[in-house]
Amino acid sequence: MLSKRLEAIASFVDKNDNLIDVGCDHGYLGIYLKENNLVNNLLLTDINKNALNNAINNMQKLNLNIATKLTNGLDNIDTTNFNTIVISGMGTNTIKQILIPSKLKTIDKLIIQSNNHLAELRGYLKSLGFGLVDEITLKEKNIWYVICLFRKNFCSNYSAYGIPKKDKIPYYKYLIKNYQNILNGIPKDNIEIRKKYLNIIERLNKLLEEC
Ligand SMILES: C[S@@+](CC[C@H](N)C(=O)[O-])C[C@H]1O[C@@H](n2cnc3c(N)ncnc32)[C@H](O)[C@@H]1O
Structure with missing residues (x-):
């Protein structure tokens, strides 16, 4: 069963998305999306060989075939075939290093769950032209998570503390x-x-x- 956090990330994915999950680790998000036919095209990546092998093993157990790549961030990935990037479970510094403008030309949607410095992350993505569309805030195993949905050229006014809504x-x-x-x-x-x-x-x- 998917964690509440990964379920929230999945809820921001659209059926016609061509999506890269950067730092997929176990591959649970991609496997869930593929199994339930919730995404068009999918690439799972990780910088760590053992992590990516875990994802591949988990896929094979379910007879699923999902493209994978062992790489640092978006290095050696032709992002022009994709419109959506998910990065979750990393810190804002790493996320900023991965999301460099030259790799985001065709990307119009970012689903990000950073472990820290959310105000800095929101500011950085705004400077790259991505507006905050929605956020899901939840607590799991006593840890607070904020899952952010950004879209290119989306105009929104929000503070460094994100979007005020009920779950906040x-x-x-x-x-x-x-x-x-x-x-x-x-x-x-x-x-x-x-x-x-x-x-x-x-x-x-x-x-x-x-x-
Ligand atoms: C805490 S896990 C999160 C896994 C999954 N995204 C999630 O939210 O459950 C972080 C993963 O990101 C990977 N990672 C860290 N830095 C990375 C980078 N620069 N490029 C790709 N993967 C990276 C790690 O190897 C690890 O598998």
Whole structure:
């Protein structure tokens, strides 16, 4: 059974997508998409030979034939045959290194789940011309995940904290609690740093009201 996180990623895939799953690891997402006929064309990649072999073994158990490539990011991949890229379970720095403009000419959709620095990721993709269309926020095994859907040339106004919607309520509350704990540990005379965290908390409280 697919994890809630991978299910959310799959929900952003359209049947006619030609999709590259960069860093597929076990291949569960691609296998689910192929088995359920939820995607047009699929390429699974990973930088790690053992990870890709796991994906290949998992496919073979189910008699599925999905293209694979052992490579770093999008190196040696002709992305012109694809319109969609999924990257999940990596950090923002790695994702930024993979998503270089020269590889994104025909890509109009990105489904990204970064493990950290989401504000930086949203900003980077905006600078490449990708607007944030939707987000799914969920908690699984006590970890919060935000799955972001970006489209090329999509105009949207959102803050560094993403799209305020119902599933963000517990997430924003969690962030506020975290920032409040940090604030509590900052000495009273450290006015500038305290102000920074107070501003963040105020901003998150406003977004909470918009959810
Ligand atoms: C934590 S796993 C996530 C697997 C899967 N995408 C998911 O969300 O469940 C991260 C995978 O990304 C791969 N990876 C890390 N850096 C990569 C890169 N530069 N290019 C391709 N794959 C990479 C790792 O080898 C690993 O298999």
